[in-house]
Amino acid sequence: MSKFDIFKHELVPKAVVLSKEEVEELRRLYGIRKEQLPWIRRSDPMCRALGAKPGDVIKIIRKSPVAGEAIAYRYVVPW
Amino acid sequence: MSSLTKSIKSIKFGLLSPEEIRKMSVVNIVTADTYDEDGLPIDGGLMDRRLGVIDPGQKCQTCGNRVGQCPGHFGHIELARPVIHSGFAKNIFLILKSTCWNCGRILLTKEDYEKYSRLMKKYKERWPHLCYKITDKIIKKTKLQECPYCGRKQYKIKFEKPTTYYEEHPEGNIKLTPSEVRTRLEKIPDQDVELLGLDPNVARPEWMVLTVLPVPPSSVRPSITLESGVRSEDDLTHKLVDIIRINERLKENIDAGAPQLIIEDLWELLQYHVTTYFDNETSGIPPARHRSGRPLRTIAQRLKGKEGRFRSNLSGKRVDFSARTVISPDPYLSINEVGVPLDVAKILTIPERVTKLNIQEMKKLIENGPDIHPGANYIIRPDGRRIDLRFPKDRKAIAESLDIGYIVERHIRDGDIVLFNRQPSLHRMSIMAHKVRVLPYKTFRLNLCVCPPYNADFDGDEMNLHVPQSEEARAEALILMLVQEQILSPRYGGPIIGAIQDYISGAYLLTRKDTLLTREEVSQLLINSNYEGELPPPAIKEPEERWTGKQLVSLFLPKDFNFVGRANVCNKCDYCKKEDCPYDAYVIIRNGLLISGVLDKKIIGAGQPESVLHRLVKDYGTDVAKEFMDKAFRLFLTFIDGKGFTIGIDEEELPREAKDRIRVIIEEAEQKTMKLIQIYNDGLLERLPGRTLEETLETKIMQVLEEAREKAGEIASQYLSEKNSALIMARTGARGSLMNLAHIMACVGQQSIRGERIHRGYYNRSLPHFKPGDLGAKAHGFVYSSYKDRLNPIEFFFHSMGGREGLVDTAVRTSQSGYMQRRLINALQDLRAEYDGTVRTTNGLVVQFKYGEDGVDPAKSDHGKAVNIDKIIEKMMGA
Numbered sequence: 001m002s003k004f005d006i007f008k009h010e011l012v013p014k015a016v017v018l019s020k021e022e023v024e025e026l027r028r029l030y031g032i033r034k035e036q037l038p039w040i041r042r043s044d045p046m047c048r049a050l051g052a053k054p055g056d057v058i059k060i061i062r063k064s065p066v067a068g069e070a071i072a073y074r075y076v077v078p079w
Numbered sequence: 080m081s082s083l084t085k086s087i088k089s090i091k092f093g094l095l096s097p098e099e100i101r102k103m104s105v106v107n108i109v110t111a112d113t114y115d116e117d118g119l120p121i122d123g124g125l126m127d128r129r130l131g132v133i134d135p136g137q138k139c140q141t142c143g144n145r146v147g148q149c150p151g152h153f154g155h156i157e158l159a160r161p162v163i164h165s166g167f168a169k170n171i172f173l174i175l176k177s178t179c180w181n182c183g184r185i186l187l188t189k190e191d192y193e194k195y196s197r198l199m200k201k202y203k204e205r206w207p208h209l210c211y212k213i214t215d216k217i218i219k220k221t222k223l224q225e226c227p228y229c230g231r232k233q234y235k236i237k238f239e240k241p242t243t244y245y246e247e248h249p250e251g252n253i254k255l256t257p258s259e260v261r262t263r264l265e266k267i268p269d270q271d272v273e274l275l276g277l278d279p280n281v282a283r284p285e286w287m288v289l290t291v292l293p294v295p296p297s298s299v300r301p302s303i304t305l306e307s308g309v310r311s312e313d314d315l316t317h318k319l320v321d322i323i324r325i326n327e328r329l330k331e332n333i334d335a336g337a338p339q340l341i342i343e344d345l346w347e348l349l350q351y352h353v354t355t356y357f358d359n360e361t362s363g364i365p366p367a368r369h370r371s372g373r374p375l376r377t378i379a380q381r382l383k384g385k386e387g388r389f390r391s392n393l394s395g396k397r398v399d400f401s402a403r404t405v406i407s408p409d410p411y412l413s414i415n416e417v418g419v420p421l422d423v424a425k426i427l428t429i430p431e432r433v434t435k436l437n438i439q440e441m442k443k444l445i446e447n448g449p450d451i452h453p454g455a456n457y458i459i460r461p462d463g464r465r466i467d468l469r470f471p472k473d474r475k476a477i478a479e480s481l482d483i484g485y486i487v488e489r490h491i492r493d494g495d496i497v498l499f500n501r502q503p504s505l506h507r508m509s510i511m512a513h514k515v516r517v518l519p520y521k522t523f524r525l526n527l528c529v530c531p532p533y534n535a536d537f538d539g540d541e542m543n544l545h546v547p548q549s550e551e552a553r554a555e556a557l558i559l560m561l562v563q564e565q566i567l568s569p570r571y572g573g574p575i576i577g578a579i580q581d582y583i584s585g586a587y588l589l590t591r592k593d594t595l596l597t598r599e600e601v602s603q604l605l606i607n608s609n610y611e612g613e614l615p616p617p618a619i620k621e622p623e624e625r626w627t628g629k630q631l632v633s634l635f636l637p638k639d640f641n642f643v644g645r646a647n648v649c650n651k652c653d654y655c656k657k658e659d660c661p662y663d664a665y666v667i668i669r670n671g672l673l674i675s676g677v678l679d680k681k682i683i684g685a686g687q688p689e690s691v692l693h694r695l696v697k698d699y700g701t702d703v704a705k706e707f708m709d710k711a712f713r714l715f716l717t718f719i720d721g722k723g724f725t726i727g728i729d730e731e732e733l734p735r736e737a738k739d740r741i742r743v744i745i746e747e748a749e750q751k752t753m754k755l756i757q758i759y760n761d762g763l764l765e766r767l768p769g770r771t772l773e774e775t776l777e778t779k780i781m782q783v784l785e786e787a788r789e790k791a792g793e794i795a796s797q798y799l800s801e802k803n804s805a806l807i808m809a810r811t812g813a814r815g816s817l818m819n820l821a822h823i824m825a826c827v828g829q830q831s832i833r834g835e836r837i838h839r840g841y842y843n844r845s846l847p848h849f850k851p852g853d854l855g856a857k858a859h860g861f862v863y864s865s866y867k868d869r870l871n872p873i874e875f876f877f878h879s880m881g882g883r884e885g886l887v888d889t890a891v892r893t894s895q896s897g898y899m900q901r902r903l904i905n906a907l908q909d910l911r912a913e914y915d916g917t918v919r920t921t922n923g924l925v926v927q928f929k930y931g932e933d934g935v936d937p938a939k940s941d942h943g944k945a946v947n948i949d950k951i952i953e954k955m956m957g958a
């Protein structure tokens with residue numbers, strides 16, 4: 001079975017899993033705990049495509065009509 | 080007030096255990112009677128004096144306090160047999176379904192059990208919010224036919240709303256009594272309870288089956304004595320009486336060894352009463368009713384809905400220091416002001432602390448007392464005693480005794496800051512701070528420029544006024560909420576406060592090229608606009624000196640102000656002649672001088688981005704903009720007042736020639752319609768894509784008729800004089816449109832319902848005046864007449880149908896959008912934009928990483944954009 005790469009779809013934003021150091025920097029930048037980020041389920045197609053595990057933080061780079069490019073972060077939770 | 084402050088870190092909800100209910104109870108209620116013959120509460124009855132005091136003057140038998148102090152105390156009823164708490168019926172069902180009836184263990188294989196226990200432990204540490212997911216999964220997974228612990232066969236459980244459970248046996252369904260349910264729930268070990276999503280320390284599952292019922296204090300269900308001396312009890316008391324009565328009967332029958340059937344009947348009745356005691360709108364059972372037939376208002380009904388405790392008493396509090404009355408306009412007020420009736424000003428007060436600077440003034444206020452306007456209603460002494468100034472005769476003596484540190488509750492007076500509000504409060508400009516102007520008569524008065532943000536008019540609208548009581552509140556209102564600080568709306572980057580209606584007509588008439596004013600007229604206009612300064616040299620010196628309206632407007636503009644834009648009267652020509660525009664629609668302001676162009680809606684109107692008003696606020700600040708609106712706008716009104724601006728129906732009269740031309744147009748359209756119908760009848764009409772033949776015909780007819788109406792309107796406007804007031808209003812954007820004018824003069828046109836011609840009514844025709852199947856214009860709501868020519872009865876009827884649809888639509892839309900607004904506000908009310916640009920909830924959860932993704936405050940933006948590059952370039956080039 002061929003697997004469809006969701007990131008090839010134009011409506012799916014780019015996303016990457018952050019490294020430990022990057023997460024640490026992000027936490028310091030916003031002064032928050034990881035759980036205070038918006039959550040995303042591990043079962044979300046984006047997490048599955050990235051292979052993100054619970055506890056990871058993913059960075060999402062979206063197209064934005066007002067800002068051109070907007071960056072968001074998601075904390076991966078189980079389920 | 081003692082100052083012991085504690086902060087709540089968290090709240091945990093649990094169930095009341097029978098022991099807890101007994102522990103917090105002060106009396107076991109045993110009799111259904113409330114009062115004896117002497118009208119005294121019966122001990123052990125529902126009005127037992129130990130439950131708290133409700134009559135003033137008495138002392139509580141439990142805590143010894145009097146009415147305001149005694150919090151009320153719970154009692155309890157010992158139920159003869161347990162009953163299901165209907166609020167937990169669903170949970171009980173799920174728990175019964177997933178546990179063994181014999182030993183109470185969860186019906187999972189031992190491996191699964193291990194796995195989920197481990198998972199649950201891990202989740203409790205890392206993702207406590209997600210524990211419920213495991214419980215959901217466990218409940219879904221329990222399908223074992225046989226208990227892995229005791230080996231007993233399991234039966235399927237069925238739940239029948241609201242409180243009945245059956246067990247499916249091969250012999251048939253067996254009803255589970257609440258007692259049976261309770262014993263099963265009791266058997267579930269604590270560790271299994273935890274896996275089922277409950278904390279066994281505060282919520283054992285068997286507590287969902289009631290054996291003891293708490294009786295709320297009498298202050299929760301006070302009885303009222305009617306004028307006739309008859310006591311009337313609260314609905315809750317009535318319901319509790321029912322419960323006790325049945326409970327006693329059940330007890331007697333059990334003790335007497337009555338047949339099982341009778342006991343079961345009574346038991347079920349008890350269950351019914353307890354269920355309706357909690358929620359009298361439980362589905363599946365008839366609501367308990369009062370003797371009059373009115374359904375009883377029990378616990379759930381007290382909390383639920385718009386009139387419930389939450390929405391009515393907790394989110395919707397009533398406040399002191401507020402006033403409400405009808406509003407009316409006053410163009411002589413500043414936009415920052417509100418006119419307050421004298422009678423209101425003598426009731427609303429501000430507490431002012433007496434200092435050595437204001438003591439003389441305060442003494443004077445006290446002497447004036449509550450009935451003379453700048454006066455005072457109360458004095459609060461440093462020891463907290465209040466002196467009511469209404470009663471003492473010798474206020475002079477009181478004034479003399481006034482000392483530093485006292486607080487005087489003085490009347491509000493000119494310049495005080497108050498909050499002014501009109502419902503529905505849909506956006507932040509629905510509540511703005513105004514400065515008080517105490518005025519005679521009985522209405523609140525406001526400047527017309529603030530009508531748009533409040534969405535107010537003067538057809539009977541009422542508004543509310545609130546008086547902030549502390550220095551902080553006043554400072555905050557003044558700095559953040561003052562009307563001039565709200566000129567720019569966060570809805571779109573533009574001013575929401577600005578000129579409307581006559582301001583626009585006046586500005587247009589004043590700034591037109593042909594307006595030339597004498598020295599007397601100029602002086603009159605400027606003095607009325609509070610202008611202080613030199614008169615500019617007249618634009619025309621010979622033969623007599625004359626000033627233009629543009630010159631006068633320029634006096635109120637900042638000296639270095641530059642602006643270029645197109646007015647509303649612009650014809651949007653293919654080639655714009657700019658300064659030489661025949662309509663004078665090209666507005667140029669250079670160095671604070673209006674060089675060309677007229678002022679109208681696009682330039683000074685409310686809700687117009689990229690207007691003069693917008694630039695003034697953005698580039699010169701709110702003070703300058705406010706000053707412009709207070710002075711220049713007054714100029715416009717004074718001018719239009721002096722000139723006179725009116726319409727009469729004879730001005731909308733058309734010459735015979737025009738009428739003939741219109742009639743020809745309409746007759747042509749009618750013929751075209753007939754031809755279309757003919758083609759259709761001959762079966763020669765070509766179907767439009769995606770439409771049926773009938774629909775095609777309808778669309779084509781509508782097109783033809785609409786075209787005719789448009790043409791008729793065009794003809795009518797050709798015959799209108801340039802001086803016609805209605806035309807000026809339509810062109811400048813002050814009020815009305817060219818279409819409205821066409822309706823009045825030429826032809827009202829097609830009336831529609833749901834975007835279609837009118838078809839409803841009689842069988843195959845809209846009214847009995849027409850032949851069945853008539854497809855013509857007249858038979859389906861085309862109004863040939865103009866309003867001025869009068870509508871015939873049939874046209875009038877069709878017009879009413881169309882008008883009614885409009886009314887119904889607005890009514891439906893407002894209720895729908897109101898509900899949507901409520902839900903949005905509930906979801907968003909606690910979010911806030913933090914200083915680091917993120918949007919967060921109160922507990923610090925990030926919702927947006929940058930407000931609106933670009934971090935731009937729309938109120939401070941240029942039409943949504945952070946910077947307006949065109950304007951900047953224009954400015955640089957100009958300089």
Ligand SMILES: [Mg+2]
Binds near residue numbers: 535536537538540
């Ligand atoms: Mg109104």
Ligand SMILES: [Zn+2]
Binds near residue numbers: 139
């Ligand atoms: Zn008490």
Ligand SMILES: [Zn+2]
Binds near residue numbers: 184227229230
């Ligand atoms: Zn078992």
Ligand SMILES: [Zn+2]
Binds near residue numbers: 649650651652656660
């Ligand atoms: Zn033009």
